Amino acid sequence: MQSDLKRKRGLSVLDLLPLIEARSARVGVIGLGYVGLPVACILADNGFHVTGVDINAQKVETINRGQSPIGGEEPGVAELVARVVAAGRLRASTAVTDLAEAHIVLICVDTPVEPDTHLPLYRGLRGALTSLGPVLRDGALVIIESTIAPGTISGVVIPALEEASGKKAGVDFFVGHCPERVTPGRLIQNLVTMSRAVGGQTPDVAKVMVALYSTYVTGELDPTDPLTAEVVKTAENSYRDVQIAFANELAVVCETLGADVYAVRELLNKSPGRAMLMPGAGVGGHCIPKDPWLLIANARDQVEARLIPAARAVNDRMPEHMVTLTERALAKHNVSLQGARIAVLGYAFREDTDDDRESPSRYFVEALERCGATAIVHDPHVPAYQRPLEEVVTNADAAVFMVAHRAYQNIDLEWLRGALRHPVVVDGRNVVDVNAAASAGLTYIGVGRRLL
Numbered sequence: 001m002q003s004d005l006k007r008k009r010g011l012s013v014l015d016l017l018p019l020i021e022a023r024s025a026r027v028g029v030i031g032l033g034y035v036g037l038p039v040a041c042i043l044a045d046n047g048f049h050v051t052g053v054d055i056n057a058q059k060v061e062t063i064n065r066g067q068s069p070i071g072g073e074e075p076g077v078a079e080l081v082a083r084v085v086a087a088g089r090l091r092a093s094t095a096v097t098d099l100a101e102a103h104i105v106l107i108c109v110d111t112p113v114e115p116d117t118h119l120p121l122y123r124g125l126r127g128a129l130t131s132l133g134p135v136l137r138d139g140a141l142v143i144i145e146s147t148i149a150p151g152t153i154s155g156v157v158i159p160a161l162e163e164a165s166g167k168k169a170g171v172d173f174f175v176g177h178c179p180e181r182v183t184p185g186r187l188i189q190n191l192v193t194m195s196r197a198v199g200g201q202t203p204d205v206a207k208v209m210v211a212l213y214s215t216y217v218t219g220e221l222d223p224t225d226p227l228t229a230e231v232v233k234t235a236e237n238s239y240r241d242v243q244i245a246f247a248n249e250l251a252v253v254c255e256t257l258g259a260d261v262y263a264v265r266e267l268l269n270k271s272p273g274r275a276m277l278m279p280g281a282g283v284g285g286h287c288i289p290k291d292p293w294l295l296i297a298n299a300r301d302q303v304e305a306r307l308i309p310a311a312r313a314v315n316d317r318m319p320e321h322m323v324t325l326t327e328r329a330l331a332k333h334n335v336s337l338q339g340a341r342i343a344v345l346g347y348a349f350r351e352d353t354d355d356d357r358e359s360p361s362r363y364f365v366e367a368l369e370r371c372g373a374t375a376i377v378h379d380p381h382v383p384a385y386q387r388p389l390e391e392v393v394t395n396a397d398a399a400v401f402m403v404a405h406r407a408y409q410n411i412d413l414e415w416l417r418g419a420l421r422h423p424v425v426v427d428g429r430n431v432v433d434v435n436a437a438a439s440a441g442l443t444y445i446g447v448g449r450r451l452l
């Protein structure tokens with residue numbers, strides 16, 4: 001009934017423009033993780049009243065104390081959380097009902113894929129939509145910032161919100177998709193400076209979204225439709241995955257041929273238009289390992305995608321390859337992998353962050369254990385593995401560099417050699433200087449280096 005009355009009056013998404021301009025639009029953010037928390041903080045810092053909602057009560061409590069639950073080296077985030085919470089501009093809650101007054105709701109929940117089928121697992125997304133629906137304000141704009149499979153706005157988001165709210169998309173509420181491009185370690189800088197594909201259900205929705213993001217984004221804001229935005233986001237990470245897979249495959253080929261992939265890469269990149277990436281011990285994080293699967297999820301019944309799954313397979317094999325390299329280096333000292341004690345240096349998926357989702361180190365440790373080795377893990381940022389480095393390397397049969405944390409960059413190789421039971425270093429991230437390792441009397445083996 002209320003909805004019918006409003007419809008007669010004619011709800012327009014453009015009504016939100018003056019509210020955005022005056023910063024009087026109330027903003028809700030669902031999902032306060034690596035993406036949602038910084039977004040909520042930046043909007044709050046720009047003058048909006050923001051309510052953040054998360055199902056994780058501990059996270060909500062931490063934020064309401066003015067602290068950031070994000071660890072690692074994350075410039076600016078802790079200060080921003082403290083500032084906007086103290087100013088009363090950001091409040092976190094576990095209750096979606098607190099978004100009943102929100103004019104704009106950003107959804108930033110995690111969007112994993114099912115490990116066996118690689119199909120999207122939208123538990124968080126569906127949960128957010130079905131809980132938001134009943135309290136969704138007339139005229140509200142709902143923006144999905146999470147990465148989603150192309151076709152999800154039309155096939156999942158709109159139907160789920162319409163069903164849960166009893167309202168009609170494009171009439172009683174509006175929907176857009178503005179995928180995030182951030183990387184842990186540079187969240188604030190990325191959020192502010194990177195360009196964005198702004199997918200609105202209609203050009204007017206995109207216009208309002210551009211107005212909202214203009215309040216803090218200095219990068220270009222490109223209005224488009226939701227499907228294009230869905231494809232752009234999943235394709236850009238698929239592209240990166242394919243590029244990394246090329247570097248990894250070339251690295252393994254170089255090892256066998258006796259060439260050095262880093263020397264090859266430097267010269268290869270002198271050829272115009274070439275920009276080969278670095279090879280490494282594997283690809284992790286919440287995004288790149290699943291976004292290629294999201295890209296093809298709704299097309300794969302009709303199109304046989306070959307390159308994208310092949311790239312996933314190449315990159316997924318790297319932790320296993322690290323085990324092969326470790327075994328080979330140990331053999332130089334007549335040490336078998338079975339029963340060996342391996343110091344694993346780094347557990348986060350990326351240097352200087354605490355994010356260990358889909359960490360290649362996890363798969364490396366599992367593969368080591370299958371071979372009968374014992375893994376002792378160190379990571380300066382991941383709470384479960386924060387312990388003295390000395391404790392981890394002392395009497396280990398090999399030290400394996402899995403992450404290029406700053407803490408490992410200038411490691412004293414003489415000291416390392418003295419601590420290890422056998423002087424074996426395996427380098428999955430090009431962290432150790434090969435010549436310095438040789439001078440320190442270490443047996444060095446690395447991804448893309450000539451095999452021993």
Ligand SMILES: NC(=O)c1ccc[n+]([C@@H]2O[C@H](COP(=O)([O-])OP(=O)(O)OC[C@H]3O[C@@H](n4cnc5c(N)ncnc54)[C@H](O)[C@@H]3O)[C@@H](O)[C@H]2O)c1
Pocket residue numbers: 030031032033034035036053054055056059108109110111123124125126127128129145146147148179180181182183184286287
């Ligand atoms: N992490 C990145 O660097 C990054 C970069 C670009 C895009 N993305 C995309 O952004 C999205 C979020 O990623 P993230 O890294 O911030 O994930 P995250 O796991 O750090 O945060 C997601 C948060 O959502 C909460 N949540 C889940 N379901 C909920 C629900 N129904 N109601 C309320 N809260 C709920 C979780 O408790 C969690 O705190 C994903 O789609 C991801 O692919 C992430």
